[in-house]
Amino acid sequence: MIPVAFEYQRATSVDDAIAKLAASGGGKFIAGGHSLVPLMKLRLSEPAQLIDIARIPGLSGIRASGGRIAIGATTTHYEIAASPLLRDQCPMMAEAATEIGDPQVRNRGTIGGSIAHADPAADFPAVVLALDADIVLKGPTGARTVKASAFFRGFYDVDLGAGELITAIQFAPVKSAGYAKLRQRASHYAVVGVAAALEVSGGVIRSARVGLTGATTHAVRLTSLEAALAGKRADAVAAACAGAANDVADVNADLHASADYRKAMIPVFARRAVERALAR
Amino acid sequence: MSTSAPVLPKLIGERVKRREDPRLIRGLGTYVDDLKVTGMRHLAFKRCDIAHGTITSIDTSAAAKMTGVEAVYTGADIAKILAPMPIGTPFPSPPHHAVAVDVVRYAGEPVALVVASDRYLARDAADAIVVTYDPLPAVVDPEAAMTGQPTVIHKDFPHNLAVALVPSGTGVAPDYSSIDNSAVDKAFADAEVVISQRMVNHRLVPNAMEPRGVLAHWEPGKDTMTIWSSTQNPHILKTMIAAMNGLGQHQVRAIAPEVGGGFGAKINIYAEEYVCSVVSKQLGLPIKWVEDRSEAFVATTHGRDIIGYIDLAARKDGKVLGLKMRLIADIGAYNMLLTAAIPTLTMLMANGTYDIPAIRTTLTEVFTNKTPTDAYRGAGRPEATYFVERAMDMLARELKMDPAEVRRKNFIKPNQFPYQTQMGAVYDSGDYEKALDAALTASNWKGLVAERDQARAEGRLVGLGLAFYVEVCGLGPSSSLPTGGWEHGQVTIERDGRITATTGASPHGQGNETTFAQMLADQFSVPFEHVTILHGDTGIVKQGIGTFGSRSQAVAGTALHLAGGKVRKKMAQFAAAMLEASEDDIVFENGMVGVKGAPAKAKPFAAIAAYAYVPVPLPPGMEPGLSDEAFFEPNNNTYPFGCHISMLEIDRETGEPKLLKLIAVDDAGHLINPLIVEGQIHGGLAQGIGQAMIEEAVYNEDGQLLTGSFMDYALPRATDFPRFELSATVTPTPVNPLGAKGVGEAGTLGSTPCIVSAAVDALSQFGVTHIDMMLRPEKLWRIIHNHGGGRS
């Protein structure tokens, strides 16, 4: 529980952070520290320098403009959970944030850190997939934007270049969206977590986007479920969700849940997520 | 006496807030980790990462070269200055080196250590030590270990039997010289119904909020050793540290500063305490070691881990005729101070609250390649309660009887106390039906049954559980404890009338600073704020045993009460001289000492105290001063009891259990402070429910602890519980003048079986009669799923 020695610097702006990291040689950004510090304490991560981005002015906060919402990278889970804007326009986002860990974790952890770290059982990856969010990045060679569906590539593997920083998550808010999760009872991470964002009119699901976390190496879209849900009314949701796990291969297994069980939970939580979305 | 003075309230029985809390909550407590001594160095251990193997090489050269590293020791180096560690039980035990020599037997066992100028450096240097091993097969399943395959962990213990079959119960001579099975055999032959079940009471990690820590300071000029440790029993620590360092007890002072929980795991005197002391002595430097959380998971003793093969013989009307318990305790790789004794408490309490005519228990303790076990809140009694209560529940289910009625039918009756059990215990007092009825009323049992049935009709999986317990507490006469079974208290009236008292029971969360002050404030009729309780320092507290086995109030509280009585008598004599009255007429009232029937004569308490220290004139035959002590040894243990009821729902689709209600009626005799009692019960319930529902230490086949952090080991959170509904019945004990029994562990006894029984009840429609803890959602889901019960 004692990390190796490291240097610590606080960045004053995004550009300053990028410059400091580039100059550090083996450094890492730190935001809430709630994924990084546990790894450092176990000496599974031994960065020589930490560049603290948590207090960069303007990097946190939730803003709406032009029909889209941008959440700054260092916005904490708590701020997301408590945001009146999100609760009103995109309640799934706030709902998912309240489900993360415990109050300590939510007060420190940030959405940027969660997405960058991409724990296979983290909650936000499923949510940003369902929202078809843009991940806004800035690095030594400039700024770019990546679709969430392209960002999560594999086991702790994301499309984040060396020295690149997530600055914001942007999306068009969806009111009819819900998140449902089976909690791992020690950490409260997702054993299985499903986020569903629906376009509904006249009681019919016109289109759906569904993100799944916890079950596989990284969060994924459940495209065949999305197709199955299209055109369905509430009474047909359960049947549509029954096959939710059909195209999910290589399901995770660990101490808390076997692959069989996890797989069986996918349709359950898919249905619950969709039902929550429909109830909004 | 002035009539306008406010009248002091009687404090015994009042819900006085813990005076410890303001400092603890605000971070003003001083724990071992907060201590600094000039010249202090930091010690860190290199621990093995395999569960079983022969050490082939230890390369300490890189560590030794690091600037700031002052010394490096291997197990062999330590063995030259420290003998193998002693144990406190009379069972045979293999040598246990504080730092492993040649062979490692569990993952986390120390193999080497470094001493360095700061803690980070010490940790880096420990990392730089390179150890190679020839791995040996590991064995983690005790029933496999008993076959002696695939490995024998200690060479003189074939089949890994630490304690081979010990029988106990009906027809067993106290020295085990003869065993007459006829009564037990007859009970089973006569039985109309027999319940047989293998049950596992699984392993837990105690997880005190404060991990352990030690600071040992040998002062060469004075030839004294001061050792600060996060321990439950500084006096035992002092004795052991003196013995292992070849010192007289007068040369050692042990201090337990603020201790952030122990739960029994800080009774043991650990390798780290001995090592810090011998290294400090050898180097002539203060040496500090503080356990980190990852270390605590493997280096601090675990609890429970007993398999029980339970057979219950009964008549169709529910009357139990006989009980058999075959116990297999997985004690891990070594015997620690009390390890071997803990499962014997399971035997002792095998019959629970029932008058069972014939009982046979047998106990086998087995070595495995895991962290050693020792006491953990309840220590052997939760296991006994779990086994007998689950069996009673199975009997009720088999006979389609109400679980309360089966118990009622078999209870030991009030007129049978003191009740000599077949297992050798003498239960002091009890009125089990009263507590049962109180619990049925408090829970509105009939209403709960209706609620459950209604929920079931709606397709929900809801179950009810009821469990009764009796615990052995207030340890105990010296015949039952190798340390001695007394406690010590000293009461001093200071010159200004304030009271300073010391207790040998060193608390670590029990609130004794508050409860003992309540008692003494009442005894002398002075304000609560005028009484201070000191503890935890053998330099201040003359003698003591420690805090464990729910003994503080019953034993240490009584010692203080007796010491207080002696001082009060002497003070009355001074007052009699000063007020020119007879000693028998002196009354202590409302902060004054006066004469019965002559209120005008009363003098402030402080005035009598001042006179006792400057006694002009000194009353004939008296010594100045007001201070006295008492040792109290009870002639028996105390046996608190109670009834816990729970309602639990299982999610059909996911198997997730949710506790809806927990109602507890506990009888701990007279309560000094019901608020603190409830706090103790809350904590015990949290741990008992934790075991039933979410806590489990899991090892893989190679002996690696898979639940080695809070990310995988679920420690209960407040949000895991409903609001506990608590109440009490009061059946005083005749064993001590306070009538108090002890309550520190009680919550862990009743809650665990009552929750498992509720889960079984919830799943009974699927033909389930028993489920082993903990209630893993996947396990429950499989039961539901395999019976096609997934959709409501």
Ligand SMILES: Cc1cc2nc3c(=O)[nH]c(=O)nc-3n(C[C@H](O)[C@H](O)[C@H](O)COP(=O)(O)OP(=O)(O)OC[C@H]3O[C@@H](n4cnc5c(N)ncnc54)[C@H](O)[C@@H]3O)c2cc1C
């Ligand atoms: C006890 C516990 C329980 C938890 N339970 C849950 C849970 O239920 N659900 C859940 O989803 N999560 C859970 N978490 C994880 C938590 O949400 C973390 O806070 C989050 O995963 C990481 O965010 P952070 O700000 O703390 O990142 P850090 O720990 O500071 O950083 C994590 C990684 O991301 C990088 N990084 C951080 N910010 C950026 C950025 N803006 N751009 C690029 N790289 C960046 C860092 O360099 C580092 O590699 C839990 C954590 C703990 C300790």
